[in-house]
């Protein structure tokens with residue numbers, strides 16, 4: 127019997143709310159809070175159960191703390207934007223409530239995501255005997271759990287990890303992003319980076335690619351980009367020699383992105399337009415389709431997983447763990463596309479494990495530091511079945 131507060135009524139928040147409603151044996155009460163109340167109400171109206179809704183600006187620690195005090199949740203799931211991570215963690219500390227999110231903090235005025243700001247909360251959460259779980263979506267999140275599972279159950283030592291992410295879906299728009307456009311474009315246009323032999327190696331944005339054979343999708347061109355789970359995994363996977371992250375983009379997507387960059391529409395610094403300041407990427411977000419709105423006509427699948435190479439019983443071993451998710455099936459179930467779905471299910475499952483004490487700890491944790499077995503079991507039950515394929 128637990129009460130959950132979900133913050134953020136976007137594409138992912140919709141899935142988390144549906145999934146918490148499905149787990150009615152655990153989440154007996156749900157509160158959905160976000161900046162725009164009407165979005166909470168629209169989601170609430172679609173749920174099979176009665177839920178509370180609330181308006182809150184999660185950047186305002188006082189207002190959010192007051193709401194948490196009044197609502198008395200057992201866990202807060204943050205699926206607003208990465209910009210709100212620190213203020214929501216601060217409010218959870220103040221009110222004594224465990225915290226979970228799906229994306230690490232980045233400062234609004236600098237396209238740079240790092241765990242250092244959130245890891246700095248570790249001692250304060252530990253002193254209050256509170257748990258914070260970071261990055262519990264699909265990637266990061268499920269990919270971290272795949273790594274922990276491989277380390278504990280499949281390998282004596284893992285030497286190489288390639289995290290491979292393919293969205294082979296088609297939403298019918300000439301250009302759109304699958305989650306918040308601002309966060310997505312900031313991530314992709316950064317310099318690429320991977321970790322090898324104890325060092326980070328940087329490359330020009332989207333300058334390294336290879337063809338990868340994705341399960342149930344087939345061969346696709348994937349580009350090396352930097353992704354946040356690499357930062358924690360290099361600390362927690364023993365014997366690792368290299369970790370890289372690969373994501374597929376269509377030529378059409380990259381052409382649009384290049385033009386937008388060339389004309390300055392992806393800039394994150396303010397410019398003066400007709401006498402007032404605007405941030406081009408925020409303006410672009412207002413023009414692009416809302417990621418949640420892509421769901422009704424989305425066809426095709428996502429195929430995301432980890433390819434591991436290492437040693438088991440003195441012999442070389444290579445294997446892949448992955449999930450395939452169908453956009454149209456997600457829409458049928460919760461009116462979401464697969465990118466929101468694959469993020470929202472693990473967030474609910476992580477919170478469920480926290481409130482049922484299957485994930486326990488005082489401090490700030492990344493997913494690979496927690497027991498992957500109950501997490502992976504529940505993913506099977508709540509719509510994200512995973513498979514292992516020896517290579």
Ligand code: NDP
Nearest residue numbers: 134135136137138161162184206229263264265266305306
């Ligand atoms: P959306 O933009 O669809 O939704 C974000 C929601 O947060 C909006 O409803 C927005 O409100 C709300 N919000 C923004 N600022 C505030 C604030 N200050 N206070 C309260 N609410 C606020 O994003 P998505 O649902 O696509 O993504 C949600 C999160 O999931 C992001 O952090 C994203 O990075 C992460 N993610 C993680 C993935 C993973 O695999 N780990 C994959 C995909 C996404 P409003 O409607 O008023 O703007």
